[in-house]
Amino acid sequence: MNYHILQKDNLDCFIKSLAKLMKVYAPVAKGYNNFAFEEVTTAGEITLPYIPTILPPKKFFMPQREKMLDFDISKGKPEDTAPLDAPELALFGVHTCDLAGIQSLNMVFSERPRDYNYLRRKEKIVIIGLECNDYCDGHASCALVGNHNPNGGYDLFFTDLGDKFIIHVGTQKGEELVENMGLAKAAVADYSALEKVREAKKAAFKNEIGTDQKKLAEIFAKGEKSKVWQDVGSRCVSCGNCTNVCPTCYCFDMADTINLDMKTGSRNRTWDSCQFQTFAAVAGGENFREERAERQRHRYFRKFKYPLDKFYRAFCTGCGRCTRTCMAKISLKETLKALVAESK
Numbered sequence: 001m002n003y004h005i006l007q008k009d010n011l012d013c014f015i016k017s018l019a020k021l022m023k024v025y026a027p028v029a030k031g032y033n034n035f036a037f038e039e040v041t042t043a044g045e046i047t048l049p050y051i052p053t054i055l056p057p058k059k060f061f062m063p064q065r066e067k068m069l070d071f072d073i074s075k076g077k078p079e080d081t082a083p084l085d086a087p088e089l090a091l092f093g094v095h096t097c098d099l100a101g102i103q104s105l106n107m108v109f110s111e112r113p114r115d116y117n118y119l120r121r122k123e124k125i126v127i128i129g130l131e132c133n134d135y136c137d138g139h140a141s142c143a144l145v146g147n148h149n150p151n152g153g154y155d156l157f158f159t160d161l162g163d164k165f166i167i168h169v170g171t172q173k174g175e176e177l178v179e180n181m182g183l184a185k186a187a188v189a190d191y192s193a194l195e196k197v198r199e200a201k202k203a204a205f206k207n208e209i210g211t212d213q214k215k216l217a218e219i220f221a222k223g224e225k226s227k228v229w230q231d232v233g234s235r236c237v238s239c240g241n242c243t244n245v246c247p248t249c250y251c252f253d254m255a256d257t258i259n260l261d262m263k264t265g266s267r268n269r270t271w272d273s274c275q276f277q278t279f280a281a282v283a284g285g286e287n288f289r290e291e292r293a294e295r296q297r298h299r300y301f302r303k304f305k306y307p308l309d310k311f312y313r314a315f316c317t318g319c320g321r322c323t324r325t326c327m328a329k330i331s332l333k334e335t336l337k338a339l340v341a342e343s344k
């Protein structure tokens, strides 16, 4: 077992030392009950505990807009401008739901054809996770998918033991960091305290959806024609916020910008949303998901059915962001509960 200890009084020293090595991003309060991963240089700028940030850490792995390549049609072959020199940075305080989100994106972007922009950035990012000792708010459903507990995906992982953090070392990169910082090894009493935290979590985190994660694929297979989709579709305004804030939504659009010389230009990609009416429109005027109900069903199937069939894991991390952001008050938990009730 490779666990170390950091006294809370020394968190500031830890952040300052880390900030000397690389840029550090951590949860910072942004108005009432809103948080964002922003650059910090001291612990005083960080707010803990926090409810999931407005945007998940995916913004560091796949920015909202990025240039993929420059081209000059008079030369023929495009120049590769993928970010070979992506800067090294550390994300501090990443919740277990967001660690699961990054793990999902890793699976998607590691598939052939690989996404080298994503993979090069990922190599340079140090991930420091933080355990939630209690539910962040009523919108989270992490207990349904088991993401309230750590399941890897970090270099270091912090658990709050009151006056100190116990830190699990997950990778070689993490090992080097704790050695650099000179953090003491955990003692037997610290392991007992960690066990008590995990034991208390069993009562605090309840799956409220009324089914087991393993049954979701079957429930969704049966629910293709459910009236639930008509209900959420009638309320949805197709703003696309739910997909933008989702830690596992990765769809993007590509567009070429041509300069006035009509020879040179660049190819850029931007986050897209399956909730936009034009998302599934194709040449010839056909639109495969013209109705909002169809697009809502698609969003849920992309979380609870298709990735289970392909990657054997749900792509909903239970973070609750889609519900928090939805101006039509469409709740992921309520939609799932209605679908489960209908399947019985």
Ligand code: SF4
Pocket: 235, 236, 237, 238, 239, 240, 241, 242, 243, 275, 322, 325, 326, 327, 328, 329, 330
């Ligand atoms: S945030 Fe709500 S209203 Fe907007 S697209 Fe998503 S479900 Fe529809």
Ligand code: SF4
Pocket: 242, 245, 246, 247, 248, 303, 315, 316, 317, 318, 319, 320, 321, 322, 323, 332
């Ligand atoms: S679907 Fe909603 S609750 Fe699930 S991961 Fe995406 S934003 Fe979070």
